[in-house]
Amino acid sequence: MRRGTRYGALLGPLLAGGARPDLVERAARGLGLPERGRYAVVVLGAPVPEGAVVEGPDVDGARWWWGGADGSPGGAEGRGEGREESREVAVVLLGPAGPDRAVARLRELGAGPGGVSPVVGSPAEVAAAHRLAGTALLTCEPGSREIVRLDERLPAALLVSRPELSTRLLAEVFGPLLTLVPAERSLLVETLEAWLECGGSVGRAAARLGCHRNTVFNRLRRLERLTARSLSRPRELVDLVLALDVLRLSSAPAGPGGGG
Structure with a gap:
């Protein structure tokens, strides 16, 4: 060099x-x-x-x-x-x-x-x-x-290239999630991230998080209710993944982890 x-x-x-x-x-x-x-x-x-x-x-x-x-x-x-x-x-x-x-x-x-x-x-x-x-x-x-x-990082690159749309996406998809106390929000975000990294396997996500698979399932169902989006519908899953990227890149952290 x-x-x-x-x-x-x-x-x-x-x-x-x-x-x-x-x-x-x-x-x-x-x-x-x-x-x-x-x-x-x-x-x-x-x-x-x-x-x-x-x-x-x-x-x-x-x-x-x-x-x-x-x-x-x-x-x-x-x-x-x-x-x-x-x-x-x-x-x-x-x-x-x-x-x-x-x-x-x-x-x-x-x-x-x-x-x-x-x-x-x-x-x-x-x-x-x-x-x-x-x-x-x-x-x-x-x-x-x-x-x-x-x-x-092409999807994330699109998001950072249009910050006004990124902000809108985060508010539209994760708005109710962001109103939770930091510990609750962090727990749901961490569970979603683990589920995605484990290829959509609840059992593998549970092993990674050190909890029962029913706990993972219940957290994911709660996230679906809060966001009004289903993890089983591809287009709605895209919304969640992109919003998760915006949250990851945001200067405001998801908050400290909590029990649950």
């Missing part, structure tokens, strides 16, 4: 978007970026960890160019307010293992939270990749150390 003020200045035209093609070409030449290649952009929501910035390719043959603080607004219409001041950005010429290895490398270094763009094929496409990496970052849970690829 490479970093320095010279790289930051050269990366500017590539990352900002709207730069003249000749400036993009000149910047790519100055950085040594091939005209065609497999590129991704990384946007971190915290400073680059110690030891992350080294000269030369990494063990996978990927080459990294760090540009320092990222002054972009994140492209999410204000969704990330207060979360962009400490951003750092890198352009990665991927090695044979592709973006999965780049994600693994960042996790090994303790970086995060961070978003990784889809793969693009030229320096001219880096600006679009930068915007998408910033959107991927916004799908990370507040306070987490996640490193996520946009392609793994």
Whole structure:
């Protein structure tokens, strides 16, 4: 991974978007970026960890160019307010293992939270990749150390890209749930999350939560009554899953866990 003020200045035209093609070409030449290649952009929501910035390719043959603080607004219409001041950005010429290895490398270094763009094929496409990496970052849970690829978070990315609709969705689907005391709300949310992660199996969710399967069943029925949506109807289940994503990404936590 490479970093320095010279790289930051050269990366500017590539990352900002709207730069003249000749400036993009000149910047790519100055950085040594091939005209065609497999590129991704990384946007971190915290400073680059110690030891992350080294000269030369990494063990996978990927080459990294760090540009320092990222002054972009994140492209999410204000969704990330207060979360962009400490951003750092890198352009990665991927090695044979592709973006999965780049994600693994960042996790090994303790970086995060961070978003990784889809793969693009030229320096001219880096600006679009930068915007998408910033959107991927916004799908990370507040306070987490996640490193996520946009392609793994597309529904959540749609939500953070339209915050006014996300707020409306949360109120419409989870409105009655949000009026519960935090302990009750947290218990129902935790049960729904466990049920989803267990592929809709009440028995497996009960084992994960350490309670009887009837307890899980009763909690899920209560959640259905509160939201007026059925877990057995696919379209209504989509509403619940998307609302759960909005709640996860909200700055207001679900509340401390409680017994029940």
